[in-house]
Amino acid sequence: MTAEPGVDVEERDDTSARDAAAEASAEAAIVSEVSIASASASETRHQQPRGTNGRFMRTPEPAEEADDGLPADRFLDREISWLQFNERVLQLAADADVPLLERARFLAIFAQNLDEFFMVRVAGLKRRIATGIAVRSASGLEPREVLEQISGVAHELMTMHARVYAETVRPVLEDEGITIVRWDELSEEEHERLGTVFADRLFPVLTPLAVDPAHPFPYISGLSLNLAVILVNPKTGKEHFARVKVPPMLPRLLRVETGAAESPLADMYDTRFVPLEDVIAAHLDQLFPGMDVREHFTFRVTRNEDLEVEEDDNENLLTALERELTRRRFGPPVRLEVEEAMDDHVLDLIVRELGVAGSEVYRLPAPLDLRALNVIADLERSELHYEPFVARTNPDLAPTESAKARDIFASIRKQDVLLQHPYDSFSTSVQAFLEQAAADPQVLAIKQTLYRTSGDSPIIDALIDAATAGKQVLAVVEIKARFDEENNISWARKLEHAGVHVVYGIVGLKTHAKLCLVIRQESEGMRRYCHVGTGNYNPKTARLYEDLGLLTDDQQVGEDLGRLFNQLSGIAPRSKFKRLLVAPRSVRSGLVAHIDQEIDREREEPGSGLIMWKVNSIVDEQVIDALYRASRAGVRVVLWVRGICAIRPGVEGLSETVEVRSVLGRFLEHSRVFFFGGGGEPVVYIGSADMMHRNLDRRVEALVRLTDDRHVSDLRSLMERGAGDEYSHWALAGDGRWTRHHVGADGQPLPDLQTALIEMHAKRRRKARRR
The missing domain is CATH 3.30.870.10 (Endonuclease Chain A)
Structure with a gap:
């Protein structure tokens, strides 16, 4: 799990998803913290004392055996289990044996994972409760009990997440000359330079929004970072509330330039960042001229961002999804994060206007939203990263003579090839397979499933090249791949414009299978070359995700894939498969x-x-x-x-x-x-x-x-x-x-x-x- 491991809320391919031994003191902190329940949660029904990762384990009701003699309390709760997975990510961030910048990245991954968990799992559970369709979970918990447990565990983990950053990772970063500084820690000269940045890059895009009888409380978009500002009119003494959104299109952490004529090497080992919200807060007087800025606090809202698209045979799925995406950002709030110093009267106003419950409020030390640590994790300090790793060509695909170009088809005819990425290079195997197929005049057709891929993917380019060359190309695109819908719509349109036959699978089912079928005319007749994998056709995540894939020209597999693609693209009767489930x-x-x-x-x-x-x-x-x-x-x-x-x-x-x-x-x-x-x-x-x-x-x-x-x-x-x-x-x-x-x-x-x-x-x- 590196740059973007996901996390598997809806198989976030995770994150990258992209998970070794902790220093005794760091691990002791983790163990002691995660084994203590919050006071409010400890009063919840069906709980027992817990050790590490044992949080909120439900005391089983008297076991009733199922028809097959299995006890009724035989299943662990899936939501708590997922939170425990994210805790394991947090343990890696606290592990002194993990390279320092990778620990910073694990902190960012934890934050991103938890965001998605709230946007999908918590939001979905709340929606089912509100509509009256929620049922007791397989673990035996009522829906509201599950929400209570999630809240207790999430509060605990988010507090620990902030503490691991502040007490374990940040001090070591500072020892290495990497510092996140606050505005009042900067010199006057640095204030002036950042003031110029504010005037040139921030002020033009900021939109201060006041709240008064003529200006209703503004809509707070999901995952946006905001400043709650308390203003006082010096003439009337009246207090006003305003909100300023931190622009998401700008870097969250701004590099503090030293201004000194130092060598680049010296600058590399003295790297300071200031949060963007600090720069904005220091210049609030320019956004509200004539008003006294009394205080300001950061806050952040997480909303329901799950998609519900009603599929209808008579409606184009692509159009329906595009319409639904415009609604996503208006989903109801499911979590409110505020900096712990926020005054109660300010918090009460935000809670009332957003309509969140007290259990959905998370008070945390600033800075909020530690996804920003990805900026630090990307620093080019090789000694603070994992040892460099370069994927190599699988030996079964390597040419016998280094001067010769690889003939993927010849290698597959010789033997089936089992790939394990990222240890085996994706670019010299799966990608090369598709690129060779696109360029080979003997290839007549390519059929491909696409669940997630990168926007500049060579896979997309190869399919376009093949269609341009007159080959029959079918792409079964899953445009409902969660959180990648907009990207998938974009390149689905691109494929269609190039002449690729794009279909969206079977109504009511997501197409998640990882399949490619190449039909090639050879001297002895048609031959089918196949790839069946466990991961997406995405060259970027293939460097970060461990996945397997089989390249084969086996006749049975080829026939199976042919039947399956016919089902996906047409109205085919039920088929029987020989080597596929x-x-x-x-x-x-x-x-x-x-x-x-x-x-x-x-x-x-x-x-x-x-x-x-x-x-x-x-x-x-x-x-x-x-x-x-x-x-x-x-x-x-x-x-x-x-x-x-x-x-x-x-x-x-x-x-x-x-x-x-x-x-x-x-x-x-x-x-x-x-x-x-x-x-x-x-x-x-x-x-x-x-x-x-x-x-x-x-x-x-x-x-x-x-x-x-x-x-x-x-x-x-x-x-x-x-x-x-x-x-x-x-x-x-x-x-x-x-x-x-x-x-x-x-x-x-x-x-x-x-x-x-x-x-x-x-x-x-x-x-x-x-x-």
């Missing part, structure tokens, strides 16, 4: 069938059953119950889960053989792997689906079965590494508490798994070159 029809049922096979195998030969999965989230109750049945039968179940996990591992009589691990680090763990031991003949799938209701019921997802023994062996090795104790990780207990294991028995930090994988892939390439 496709949601919403067969991913859940197919995986459960394989679980049942492992149960049967374990009963026939005790000790032979094995299930190892790697996913972003696991919430689906049917899948979890199947895993519980497997554990009761004695099957070993290992789950490598980055984010949300609703399964309770290690519970006597329920899940004694279930282990749950989480790994976070410089890359966002994003791949999905489904490994079944198979009694010596393992069955392994990779693909786009997480074990969540939305993926299994409301999305088009695809998993492909791997058949190459090398790839099966490689993924078994990967899964065993993730399940082992020799690398730093978090482990989940049955009561919902996550425990970090990052120090070995000898007191030394445990090695980082992703660093080990970098070296493993480097050795593999060196070995391939020697061959």
Whole structure:
């Protein structure tokens, strides 16, 4: 998880999403802080004392067994589990063994993740409660109990987030000459220089808005930073309220120039920033001439920014979404952040005008909105970042002679190619595959799904080039990819104008599958070349997200993709697939069938059953119950889960053989792997689906079965590494508490798994070159 890991509120591809050993004092602070509930929350019903990450664990009601004999309290709450995931990100920010600027980035990631959680999950829950359609969660909590718990945990985490920045990260940044200074810490000369910046760049775009009988309280847009200003008329003594919005199009942190004729190197190691709101606040008299500025405070509102588009066969989905996007910024508020020094009478005014509840108010030390720390994390101080890493070409795609250009098609004809990004270069594999297809006169057609990609993507360029060259090009674009809707609309229009056949999938379903099909005319006839992946066709996130992909010319996979694309673009009858599991029809049922096979195998030969999965989230109750049945039968179940996990591992009589691990680090763990031991003949799938209701019921997802023994062996090795104790990780207990294991028995930090994988892939390439 680096630049933008998301976080998987709606698979924010996360962030980048883009998650190793803390200094004892830093970790002690985290442990002590997160184990203490707020006073108001501790009075909530159904709570018990908690340790680290055990916050607000509901005391189970007397267990009622389900029809299959499973206890009623067998699911952890998904919302609290997600907040615990974000806490793990915060622990990395507090970890002295993580490079300093990466710690600053983890603080920014935490803030961005939490913003999205409130905009989507909290807003959605409040909307369901307001409309009367909210129901008791699978964890047994009533909707309002879930909101209460979210509020308590979020208050606690946001307070800890501010403290980690102020007490743990900021002092070390200052030791390295990187400082965020406040206005009163600057010299007169610096005040004058920033005054010029204000006059030239800020004053023209600022719009002061007063509140009086002729000027109603202004609309406060979501995630905007604002100044609440109290003014006094010197003639009448009357007090007035005004609001000034901090312009979002300008850098949040302004570099303080020294003005001295120093070398660039000297300036690099003495870097100071001042918050933009401080510069504005220092010049409020220019915005309100003739008035006395008595006081000012910053505040920030988070609004419901989830989209609800009614899909109608007779309405163009693109047009409907464009209309809905114009409404998004007017969603109701779900959180109000204010600086802790704000006077009560000012806060009361804002709360009353915005209509927020007291539990939705978060008092925090300034500066608010620590997403701004991305500016600092981007500083070019290599000694304060992770060791440089450059992805290399997968050995199966490397030319035998370095002077020759790669022929991707020839490599795929030779053997299936299993890619693992970012260790294997995306640009010399998937991107090169599409670019070669676009330029190859023997290629007749390209069919491609697009969920998220960058605006300047070479993938988009390749599809346009192919259409321009007269090839048949189909792009199945998911324009409802959350928070990327506007970008997707833009490049969907661009593709349409270039002659690409753009469709938006199936009404009622998001197209989340990661698929590409290339049809090529060859001497022996038509050949289909395929790519099935776990991550998006986005060259930028492919450098930050860990993902898997299969390149193959297997006839069965080609036929499967052909049928699936026909379903997505036309009105095709239900199709049967040979090497694919496709949601919403067969991913859940197919995986459960394989679980049942492992149960049967374990009963026939005790000790032979094995299930190892790697996913972003696991919430689906049917899948979890199947895993519980497997554990009761004695099957070993290992789950490598980055984010949300609703399964309770290690519970006597329920899940004694279930282990749950989480790994976070410089890359966002994003791949999905489904490994079944198979009694010596393992069955392994990779693909786009997480074990969540939305993926299994409301999305088009695809998993492909791997058949190459090398790839099966490689993924078994990967899964065993993730399940082992020799690398730093978090482990989940049955009561919902996550425990970090990052120090070995000898007191030394445990090695980082992703660093080990970098070296493993480097050795593999060196070995391939020697061959």
